[in-house]
Amino acid sequence: MANHDNKNEIKDGFVDISSNKQVNKIYKKKGRAIRITAIVLSVLLLIGGSGLIYYYSVLNSLKFVDISDNTATATKATTNADSTSDDIFDKSLSNDELLEDSKVLNVMLFGEDNARGEKFGRSDSMIMLSIDNRHKKLKMTSFQRDSYVYVDGYGYDKLTNAYAYGGPKLTIQTIESNFGVKVDRYAVVDYASFIDIIDVLGGIDLELTKDEIDYINYQLYKNKQSDTRTTITDAPGVVHLTGQQALWYARNRGLDSSEEEIGIAGDDWDRTSRQRKLLETMFNDMKSADLTQIVSIVGKVGPLVTTNIKKDEITALVSHSPTYLTYSVEQYTVPQEGQWYYMNDTPVGSVIAFSDLETQRKLFAEFIYEELVTGGTSTTKSN
Helix, strand or coil: CCCCCCCCEEECCCCCCHHCCCCCCCCCCCHHHHHHHHHHHHHHHHHHHHHHHHHHHHHCCCEEEECCCCCCCHHHHCCCCCCCCCCCCEECCCCCCCCEEECCEEEEEEEEECCCCCCEEEEEEEEEEECCCCCEEEEEEEEEEEEEEECCCCCEEHHHHHHHHHHHHHHHHHHHHCCECCCCEEEEEEEEHHHHHHHCCCEEEEEEEEHHHHHCCCCCCHHHCCCCCCCCCCCEEEEEEEEEHHHHHHHHCCCCCCCCCEEECCHHHHHHHHHHHHHHHHHHHHCCCCCCCCHHHHHHHHCCCCCCCCCHHHHHHHHHHHHCCCCEEEEEEEECCCEEEEEECCCCEEEEEEECCHHHHHHHHHHHHHHHHECCCCCCCCC
């Protein structure tokens, strides 16, 4: 094992690869400015006329955060989604670099509960959306909030606590250093904004079970958001939900009959599954939208999202969105089934511990990059 002087220091079994030397890029920057310019002009021409002014007002209304300490990612966002380039990379899991691919854009989506007005609230939803232009897929990876991971500066802790300590930046650093995959950008939506987003989109149609309907009705009544215990009177099946109702759907992890008036089975795995289902439904609802309609949606939703995606990247993403929406959608969770167990005797209480982190890292990398990942799973280096 490496000693504490090694630049790739091992901390309690984990190698902090997020703070190592600059990750070697696996794409060429040549022609980047030309590609960005061409895409921007294409979008502006498609929007045209008064739409041009509207589009600029949309970009100016978005809530951007400083990304001066991040590596450039615009090339990924502006990579032609229809490109047939065969620049396949051969990334080994046995080195200490973060895995990335120029044709895969990884964006962390955080759902923030900040009812107490803290600098950083809790993140009950952590989903990495991977736009995989190489395999023509949209991939959603849920990270379990109670995963027991090493948090730089805090030691072993629950992944959700990394968000409370240092917001998106520390959470992304934690995900990168524990799981070895580069996260390019992030977007944060708090509960109030989530409600507004669903409402400005006109609500959402989701297929619900009786227990899911009962859970939403119970929470609406308990939290004085409804005067009746039967706000939703629909039978199980496809139900149209408002923003507030959709939020309770996304937060549903069951109710313990010993503590609540009703008992509904469920856990965090069920909750993350519902969150991915909600996102996939939103993707499917947008498939019939044309570019002008998508720009309008961005204009309504954008101001409710805090992000470090840059303006030129948003322009590129919007211009390619009709193509992205034709991609197939795949889902994954970290940890994967069979790779975890409950551990109760920790300083932070009951956690989800990894049976074999090295195996989990490999499985996660293979989901994101598929056949491009090769080699072993060791991340340590000898002196």
